[in-house]
Amino acid sequence: MTPTSHAQNWHDPPRGLVLARDEVHVWRIALDPPGHIVERLASFLSADEQARAARFLALIHRTRFQVARGTLRAILGRYLGREPGRIEFAYGEHGKPFLPGIDLRFNMAHSKDVALLGVSDGRELGIDIEAVRPLEDAERIVARFFSAREQADFFRVIPAERQEAFFRGWVRKEAYIKAIGMGLALPLADFDVTLAPGEPPRLLHVANQPDAPARWTFGELDPGAGFQGAIAVEGGGWRLCGFAARGLWNEGLGHRTEVSASRRTGVSPE
Numbered sequence: 001m002t003p004t005s006h007a008q009n010w011h012d013p014p015r016g017l018v019l020a021r022d023e024v025h026v027w028r029i030a031l032d033p034p035g036h037i038v039e040r041l042a043s044f045l046s047a048d049e050q051a052r053a054a055r056f057l058a059l060i061h062r063t064r065f066q067v068a069r070g071t072l073r074a075i076l077g078r079y080l081g082r083e084p085g086r087i088e089f090a091y092g093e094h095g096k097p098f099l100p101g102i103d104l105r106f107n108m109a110h111s112k113d114v115a116l117l118g119v120s121d122g123r124e125l126g127i128d129i130e131a132v133r134p135l136e137d138a139e140r141i142v143a144r145f146f147s148a149r150e151q152a153d154f155f156r157v158i159p160a161e162r163q164e165a166f167f168r169g170w171v172r173k174e175a176y177i178k179a180i181g182m183g184l185a186l187p188l189a190d191f192d193v194t195l196a197p198g199e200p201p202r203l204l205h206v207a208n209q210p211d212a213p214a215r216w217t218f219g220e221l222d223p224g225a226g227f228q229g230a231i232a233v234e235g236g237g238w239r240l241c242g243f244a245a246r247g248l249w250n251e252g253l254g255h256r257t258e259v260s261a262s263r264r265t266g267v268s269p270e
C-alpha cells in the first residue's frame with residue numbers, strides 16, 4: 001500500500017472544483033460562522049434534519065448541527081451540480097449517511113466548533129476529529145476498549161505523551177469503524193491501529209479479516225491546535241487535498257454550474 005497522506009493546509013477551494021479519482025478532499029468547517037451564514041445554511045435542511053435540529057436543547061448545539069448539515073449539503077451540491085436543498089441522503093444499517101445511486105462518497109465528523117468532511121470519488125471512507133483534552137481515566141478507557149496490542153503500545157508510551165497517543169489511537173479507530181459504516185457496533189478491541197509517537201497511521205490487524213489492513217489506508221489530519229484527526233480510505237494510491245469551507249462562504253453558497261467534478265466522477269448533474 002502507498003504511504004499515508006497528511007493534510008494540514010486548508011486552502012480556499014478553486015472555482016472549478018474537480019475531484020479526481022486519485023484524490024480525497026477533506027473540508028475543514030468552522031461551526032460558529034456569522035448569523036447570516038447560519039441562516040442560509042439552515043435553510044438547506046430537509047424536514048427530518050430540521051426536526052433533528054429542533055431536538056437540541058442548547059442553541060449552540062442546534063446551530064452547529066445546522067451549520068454542519070447545511071455545509072455538507074452545500075459542498076456535495078458543488079460536486080454534483082445540484083441545489084443543496086435537493087440532495088437526498090439514505091442511511092446505512094448503523095446510521096452512516098450516503099448518496100443512493102451516486103458514486104460520490106463522504107463522511108463527516110465534528111468536535112466542539114470544528115467539523116471535517118471527507119469526500120472521494122468511489123472510495124469508501126471514514127473520518128474522525130477529536131479535541132485533545134485531559135482525560136483522567138485515559139488508562140482505564142484504553143484497558144477497557146483498546147485491543148491487547150494497542151494497550152501494549154499505549155503503556156509503552158511515556159506518561160507525558162500518553163494524552164496525545166490516546167487521541168491519536170482514538171481518531172484512527174473511529175475513522176476505521178466509520179469507514180466500514182459499523183460505528184460502535186464493531187467491538188473496538190477487534191482490530192489494531194498504530195498509535196505510538198511517530199508511527200504513521202495504519203490498520204495493523206482485524207479479527208477474522210486478514211485482508212483488511214491491505215484494503216484500507218489512512219491519512220493524518222491536522223484540524224488545528226488542540227485537535228487530532230484521521231481519515232481511513234478504501235484502497236491506496238490517493239492523495240489528500242485540504243479545503244477550508246470558509247472559502248465557500250466567502251464566494252457565496254450553493255449551486256455552481258461550472259463545477260466539473262460531476263463529469264469526472266461519472267455522476268450526472270441534474
Ligand SMILES: CC(C)(COP(=O)(O)OP(=O)(O)OC[C@H]1O[C@@H](n2cnc3c(N)ncnc32)[C@H](O)[C@@H]1OP(=O)(O)O)[C@@H](O)C(=O)NCCC(=O)NCCS
Pocket residue numbers: 065068094095096097107108109110111126127128129174177178179180181182183184185
Ligand atoms: C458513528 C459513530 C461512531 C459516531 O461517533 P461520534 O464521535 O459520536 O460522532 P462523529 O462526530 O465522529 O460523527 C458523526 C457523523 O458521522 C456520520 N455517521 C453516523 N453514523 C455513522 C456510521 N455508522 N458510520 C459512519 N458514519 C456515521 C454522520 O454524518 C454523523 O453526523 P451527524 O451526527 O451530524 O448526523 C457513533 O455515533 C456510532 O457508532 N453510531 C452507531 C451506533 C450503532 O451502531 N448503534 C447500533 C445500535 S443496535
